[in-house]
Each structure stands twice: as structure tokens, then as C-alpha cells.
Amino acid sequence: MGMQALIGARIFDGTEYHAGAALVLGGGQVAEICAEAAVPLGARITRLAGGLIAPGFVDAQVNGGGGVLLNDAPTATAMQQIADAHAAFGTTSLLPTLISDRPAAVTAAIAAAVQAVAAGQGVAGLHLEGPHLAPARKGTHLPAHLRPMTAADEAELMAAVAALPVLLLTVAPEQVSLAQVARLAAAGAVVCLGHTDCDMATAQRYFAAGARGVTHLFNAMSGLGHRAPGLVGAALDTGTAWGGIIADGAHVDPASLRIALRAKRGPGRLFLVTDAMSLVGTAGKSLTLDGRKIRRESVGGVSRLTLADGTLAGSDLDMASAVRFAAGPLEQGEAEALRMASLFPAQFLRLSDRGHLAPGARADLVYLDAAQRPMAVWRGGALFPAAKDLRGR
Template sequence: MTNKRLHVEKYFDGENFIENKVFTLSKGKIVAIDNDISKSDEVLSGLVVPGFIDLQVNGGGGVLLNSTPTAAGIEKIMQAHIKFGTTAMLPTLITDKVSVMQQAADAIAEAINNNVMGIIGIHFEGPHLSVTKKGAHSEEYIRKITDEEWQVLSRKDIGQILVTLAPENVSVEDIKRMVDMGIKVCLGHTNADFETAQKAIDAGADGFTHLFNAMSPLQGREPGVVGSALLNDKASCGLIVDGHHVDFASCLLAIKTKPQGKLFLVTDAMPPLGTDDKEFMLFDRKVILDGGKLTSPTGGLAGSVLDMATAIKNTHQILNIELGEAINMATAYPANYVNQQSIRGRLFEGCQADFVVLSNSLSVEQTWISGKQVY
């Protein structure tokens, strides 16, 4: 394979903003970075940044993973997000029948085996959740863990597995078992008290799904799951910065409280992302898009149409977070969380050549995955 040399006028490598370097790409990786701009095949103007990594993606491009648990469906979701700079994701299955979990796992395995771009594993958001904090999840499918779920979770052909669970409904022993299997365990859709959340953290859970949403709140005499999330420095939290899920002041409180590197941006995106659709079916319920907000018939939030580029833009422009830090929240920090930091989330020699070219307004102009321009 012929090496490709790209003159990058300006880029952020995960640590610094750097100008006028040449990336040599080979076999999907950045194999060298040098100063000889006279010898390049192509010039990348704009700001080049690491590709975005989204660990919570329910759908996009008109497809919901639960409704279309196939490799083709996963590829269509990925294609919708590529336009907004996402180069790696965990397609996310919300609470459903075990047969759908099995189909989704088969589809992820097929996608990985067929080298579908950007698919690095799967996020099972449920089904072992709190009915009280179920949000848009279907109560009829919320259940205790059984051998059938363990068979899905034990698979070694579906990349990184992330599980969102309510610790009041899953034993400490089962959380330890998941962690020992290499599964990332996040607390979410939970009404647990602080003590129960802490026991889950002690058992190896190290994440919180869409911080502040669908979890017991921080109160003076009961810190709840939010208190546990903010207090545990080693735990990471996903954050939906769309202005609908979390007030911007609460986002700032989390950024101020958590150690650097322990908050990462997620979209929680649903099928309308990347389309002109204004509604979709979530099981037997119609979800309506109005004013950038997705709501179910009960009026509750049902995912988002947020894309990662907009999440970064909101974090930088509305929350006034320094641009490099906002980018890291969508790149390096999620990569760290799923143990991909040696190959993704940064632009150094030896890293995968996943990157995005941004305009001055932080819109996505190009997306590259494994050294190939895909948008």
C-alpha cells in the first residue's frame, strides 16, 4: 500500500495546537509526522482534530438499533454520524427482549468481522434498570439478569461491551462478574441511594450514564446517584450537552467538580439524526421532534438529535470551555474510558488515522477513518 502524505495546516493532537506538519499515513495509521511540507500529496486546511468517539448512540439516519438489529442497520447509523465527525461508536441497545439483545450482538459481531467503519463494541442500556427511573425505556422489558443475558454478555466477538444498569436491581456479585469479564459497568436509570451506588463503585462499576438524567438527585441529606457520580474521582460520566437534557449550569457544575478527563460527551442520538424526519416509533409509542427536542407521548425526553460536532460547539461556545478541552471531551476522554487511548482520541505517531477537519465555525468539513476520507 502506498503511503499518503497530508500537509496539515493546523491541528490539535490531544495536547497542543500545532501548525504546518505532514502526516504520513499507511495501513490506516499515522506512521510519521514531519516538517517537510514541500513533499505532500494533499493539503488539509481548517482545524484537524482527532475523530469523535460516541459511547451512546441509539440510532441515526432513520434507523433505531432496537428496530433494525442488523449489520446493515448499524452501518446506516454509523454513516449518519460520520457526517458529524464521529469516527468510532458503541451502538446502543435500549431495554428490550433477550432475543433482540442476541440479534444486536450478532449484528455487531458481523459488522466488526466485516470491518464496518467505526464500530468498536456495543452498549447495552438496560434491561436491568429501575422502573421508577426508566425514562423512555419500556417497563415490560425491565427485568432481573438471567443466564440468557449472561450468554450475550460473555461473547468475545462483539468488541468492548458497556452495560448501563441500576445497582438496586443487580447484585454486587454480578457487577464484579461483569467487571472481571472486561465489561465497562455504568450506573444509570437508577433510583438507588448513595450507599447502594457506592457499593456498586466498590465492586468495579466506574461510569455513570447521561449524568443527571434518570438518576436519583443530589440532596442535602441523601447524595443519591448524582452525588456518587460527582464524588468518585475515578469514575467517568457521560454528559449530553444539548440544553434539553441538562441545564448548562449543571453541566458547568459537573465540569468544575469532576477531575479533568472524567467527563465525556455523548449524544444519546435517535433515528432522526441526519434526516429531515420529525417523528419515529419507539416500540409502540410515537416520539416527536419539536424545537430540537425529542419527546414521547408522556412528555418525557426520548433521546436526542444531538451530534458530536454540536456537542463540542455547545461545550466551547456556551459553556466557555477551552476548545482543546471541549475536543478532548469528545475524543481522548471517551477513548480513555473504553481503553482505546493508545490508538484513538489523539493524533500522534502510531495512532489510527481517524480525524476530522473543522471549519472556523466548528462545522465538520471532512471525516477520515483509518486514513481514508469517508465524508
């Protein structure tokens, strides 16, 4: 792939803005950010009409998209269809997420992820959300699938860690021991606590053992009480802990998220996830999970996906919408909202070549208009979809 330069738009490199500059790409990577007059000779120039170039979004929790749900088809083809559906909303790297399922589905998803990652088209690894979760905090997970982690389960996960660049595991202390978490984390798995009623002291022990954070802060976990801080309190007060948040106005009240963002002790950060289901990128009104119908409805102008009993069941959120929500109702401003969608999740997942536009970074980009809506996306330096034409912009 020859050298190319994007000019005519502001550039946000993950830390600061650049005006009157060119983003130079080569070999699927960022070569440099330079003055427009200093673009290397021979580089193919694409002139943009304003807007903003930012690092492509990184989503650690994507159950589906484009009409495809991973649990229905744990294959590399399905993972690629999900990645392509979310690319339209600025997501250039994601973890296809398997909701608690039968052991055979877990095995199939691991094999599929290895194949999908090798293709290099947006699938960065795999997220197994369960099946080692607490029935008391099952959410939309089918109780019949929830179980303790066995030695055989651990051995399979250890092999998956060795085969994948990122394996994210959501587990509950009720179902997984401290020793198992310690071994998996030491091997390189990104272990998160979620769907659990554990108290703060238990959570702190699991963080000390190697758990890296929590899955969808506030949702399906012990809450923050004035005498019982729970997992929410542990996540906010433990500096090493990271936490995904679903910023859609349905899963968590915006005021609670604003408070959490102000309270979070670093260096761990709160970052955006979508927890998206198959309806993202479609006009569909419902889907089926484990034989149960999930409906898409609007309540007070806020879209949500629910089971018949009203339980929230994932979301129809896309990452660009989450960025707009973080910049606006969550009062984070554009730059921090973009970091919450790119730099922070990349750091959480230890994807050091993503989430920023420093030289040597993977050339994953999103081109946004003034309302933070994606106009174009590049994955590995290639415009997506390949047939898209930016001439005349």
C-alpha cells in the first residue's frame, strides 16, 4: 500500500488537536502528522472539506450488529459481519461478545475468533461474558447456562489466551476462584468482574489477584450503598480497576455516570462500550436470544431493548452515538468523549497500537462531521467500504 495523506480536516491524535496539518499513512500505519506543505513527495493526497479525523473507536463488548447475533452463529463469518456493521459507526476494532451459552458454543467462538483476528478487518479478539456468572445477577443471561468454572474450562481458556491477542473474560467471584483469576490474568487474559453480588472486600481481593476491571459499571452488580460500597464502590475506589459504561440514557441515569466519572480513581479509567445486539444498523423491531423475544422500544425518547418482563437485554447503541452522549449529557466534551471511545478502551485491552494516531499506530481512523457523525472510516489504512468515494468532499 503506497503512501497517502489526508488533508483539509482538523486532526485529533488521541491527546491533542492539529489544524492545518496532514495525516500521512503508509503500510497500514500512521507515518506522521506534518504540515500540509511538508507532505512527502509521491504521496496520494485526499483532500477533505473540513470535519475532524480521530482515532477509530474500540469497543470491548459487542454481541451483534447488522442483523447478526454472535450466539446464533459463533463463526468467523458472523464476527466479520458484526465488525463491518459497526465500522459504519466509526468502530475499527471490537471484541465480538458471546453471551453465556453451552460449552460447545464457547469452543466454537474461540476457534472463530482466531480465524477472524487473522483476517485483520476489525476483530481484535474475543469477549466471553459468562457462563461463569452469578444467577442472582443474571440479567438477560439464561440461568441454565450459568455454572462454576471447572478445571477443563480453565484449560480451554488458557489455550485461548495463547491463541488470541485479546481474550476478555467477564466472571463472577461466586463462580470463579481467586486462584483461577490469578492464573488466567498471569497468562494474559483480561479478567473483569460482572454479573455478581460480591461485596467490596471480595472485589478488592479479586482486583489484587489480577482482575483488571468491571463489565458495564452499575448494571448487573452490587450497587454503591453508604455502608456497603459493593462492586460499584470497589471499581471507583480501586485505582487499577477499569470499567466499561453503556452511555445510552437507558442502562444508567446520566447523573450517576457523571458522578462516577468524577469519582473514578486512576490510573484506571471509565470507557465506552455499546453492549450492542443484532439490531444495530438495522430497522428491526425485535430479536430472539435463547428462544426469548427481545423487543426494541422507545421510552421517553430513549431507545432500549427489553425482555417481556422488562429486563434490559443489551442495547441498540452504536459507538458514535455513545460519543455524542458522553460529550453532551455526560459533560465530558469532545476530546474526552473521543478518548473514552478509543484511547481508554485500547489501553484497557492492552492494544498499544490503537486508540491514538502516533507514528507506528495502526491506521484506524474515523472522519467526523461537526455533529460527531461518521462520514468515513479507515481500517488499517484502507477506506471502508473500499468502494466509498471521498472526492468532492
